Amino acid sequence: DAGVTQSPTHLIKTRGQQVTLRCSPKSGHDTVSWYQQALGQGPQFIFQYYEEEERQRGNFPDRFSGHQFPNYSSELNVNALLLGDSALYLCASSRRGAGVTYNEQFFGPGTRLTVL
Amino acid sequence: GNSVTQMEGPVTLSEEAFLTINCTYTATGYPSLFWYVQYPGEGLQLLLKATKADDKGSNKGFEATYRKETTSFHLEKGSVQVSDSAVYFCALSRIDNFNKFYFGSGTKLNVKP
Numbered sequence: 001d002a003g004v005t006q007s008p009t010h011l012i013k014t015r016g017q018q019v020t021l022r023c024s025p026k027s028g029h030d031t032v033s034w035y036q037q038a039l040g041q042g043p044q045f046i047f048q049y050y051e052e053e054e055r056q057r058g059n060f061p062d063r064f065s066g067h068q069f070p071n072y073s074s075e076l077n078v079n080a081l082l083l084g085d086s087a088l089y090l091c092a093s094s095r096r097g098a099g100v101t102y103n104e105q106f107f108g109p110g111t112r113l114t115v116l
Numbered sequence: 117g118n119s120v121t122q123m124e125g126p127v128t129l130s131e132e133a134f135l136t137i138n139c140t141y142t143a144t145g146y147p148s149l150f151w152y153v154q155y156p157g158e159g160l161q162l163l164l165k166a167t168k169a170d171d172k173g174s175n176k177g178f179e180a181t182y183r184k185e186t187t188s189f190h191l192e193k194g195s196v197q198v199s200d201s202a203v204y205f206c207a208l209s210r211i212d213n214f215n216k217f218y219f220g221s222g223t224k225l226n227v228k229p
């Protein structure tokens with residue numbers, strides 16, 4: 001059983017460009033959350049997708065957007081990149097719905113984005 | 117609001133020493149509490165969890181007890197190994213809040229042989 005997978009592993013962009021990061025959840029999971037982890041910091045919640053809709057959002061500008069596909073995979077898009085967007089972007093998957101009694105999330109290895 | 121505070125690192129210990137990493141939280145409602153570990157260049161791995169007050173989570177020799185009265189979830193291990201060197205994150209989540217996780221800033225542990 002593959003866990004959460006993310007692509008690409010590393011990415012280098014310049015200021016003003018746009019980037020798309022991809023995530024495939026763990027088998028059996030239907031919810032994908034995205035986090036930004038700046039160097040030396042804990043992960044910060046960006047948003048969460050369930051049933052192809054954004055369900056909750058953290059304190060991130062509209063330059064950050066996402067999408068979830070019918071197969072539960074997800075994309076994170078960042079427009080007009082800033083130097084401060086350089087970070088490790090983590091995807092986490094979980095399962096919602098009836099019978100879920102606790103809320104463990106499984107994390108992918110992350111995508112390291114560097115903005116020059 | 118919801119937040120997690122953990123002790124600043126780095127923490128440097130000799131092999132076989134006792135480890136404590138402090139974590140306190142602020143939350144509305146009844147959160148679940150977690151410890152995640154991050155090895156260099158990798159994502160987060162769940163180390164242990166506790167879903168209600170007085171629960172003790174344990175894994176690989178690590179333990180943490182959910183203390184509602186002190187709003188704490190301190191991580192402990194009786195005898196650390198060099199392979200335990202990593203960054204440890206305390207986190208909370210509420211299942212009635214769309215499973216949104218709040219993380220502490222992380223504590224780096226260095227274990228020397």
